[in-house]
Amino acid sequence: MKYRKELRAYTVRVLLSRHPEIRRLKKQYAPSVHGNKNWGSSWLLIDYLHHRGLPTGSRVLEIGCGWGLAGIYCAKKYAAEVTGIDVDRDVFPFLRLHANINKVDIATRKKNFDHLTVNELRPFDLLIGSDICFWESMIDPLIRLVRRAMKAGVREVLIADPGRTTFDKVCEHFSEKEAGEVLEWTARKPRPLSGFILRVQGK
Ligand SMILES: C[S@@+](CC[C@H](N)C(=O)[O-])C[C@H]1O[C@@H](n2cnc3c(N)ncnc32)[C@H](O)[C@@H]1O
Numbered sequence: 001m002k003y004r005k006e007l008r009a010y011t012v013r014v015l016l017s018r019h020p021e022i023r024r025l026k027k028q029y030a031p032s033v034h035g036n037k038n039w040g041s042s043w044l045l046i047d048y049l050h051h052r053g054l055p056t057g058s059r060v061l062e063i064g065c066g067w068g069l070a071g072i073y074c075a076k077k078y079a080a081e082v083t084g085i086d087v088d089r090d091v092f093p094f095l096r097l098h099a100n101i102n103k104v105d106i107a108t109r110k111k112n113f114d115h116l117t118v119n120e121l122r123p124f125d126l127l128i129g130s131d132i133c134f135w136e137s138m139i140d141p142l143i144r145l146v147r148r149a150m151k152a153g154v155r156e157v158l159i160a161d162p163g164r165t166t167f168d169k170v171c172e173h174f175s176e177k178e179a180g181e182v183l184e185w186t187a188r189k190p191r192p193l194s195g196f197i198l199r200v201q202g203k
Helices: 020-028 041-052 069-078 089-101 136-151 165-177
Strands: 006-009 012-015 059-063 081-086 106-110 126-130 156-161 180-187 193-201
Touching: 012 069, 012 089, 020 089, 041 069, 041 126, 041 156, 041 180, 041 193, 059 069, 069 081, 069 089, 069 106, 069 126, 081 089, 089 106, 126 136, 136 156, 136 165, 136 193, 156 165, 165 180, 165 193
Parallel strands: 059 081, 059 126, 081 106, 126 156
Antiparallel strands: 006 012, 156 193, 180 193
16 A cells, blocks of 8 residues: 655645655654654644735744744735744754745744743734643743733634643633633544634734
């Protein structure tokens, strides 16, 4: 049986783990905070933006970007100016490979999202993230980050997740205490996926 080495969905080309380029990178780099693959929630975010749209040229910050597919989609489909930040620099070669094969430029920066300041967040219109709240220790930093983004004038924050209990706590915080909404979301491509998107809008 012949196995697929890559897929394409929502115009984004993705190399799978058996692709020779991914195998080659995995021998050199070892992402250690779960940035070892493209996670399903990134497709929820992509599907959401596919239905909802994004103003051309938006300035997008993807936090905990990993391989960066959601940001790559924004750059490819909406000519967004995208920056991907991640605490683990070993994810960036995988992101760059995907940016190259999708013919987009993505700026990258190694940074803990808990350390992003209001001033650093100010230049962005949209902050996105997928599957970035999988430990208890990530709940408060994520809440603080979204609050700083609002203070910085970021127009919208979209965080997708498969529905982890840790993410629920972030959702509870924003839906009870601040102007956030939680959308149940499904995507059919590249495979059936379901989860949630936390959406927080600026004033
Ligand atoms: C489960 S992966 C998700 C990657 C990507 N967003 C996706 O959906 O495919 C989590 C990513 O968040 C990054 N990460 C974890 N904690 C972080 C933090 N405090 N600041 C920035 N990035 C972080 C990890 O290095 C990893 O790349």
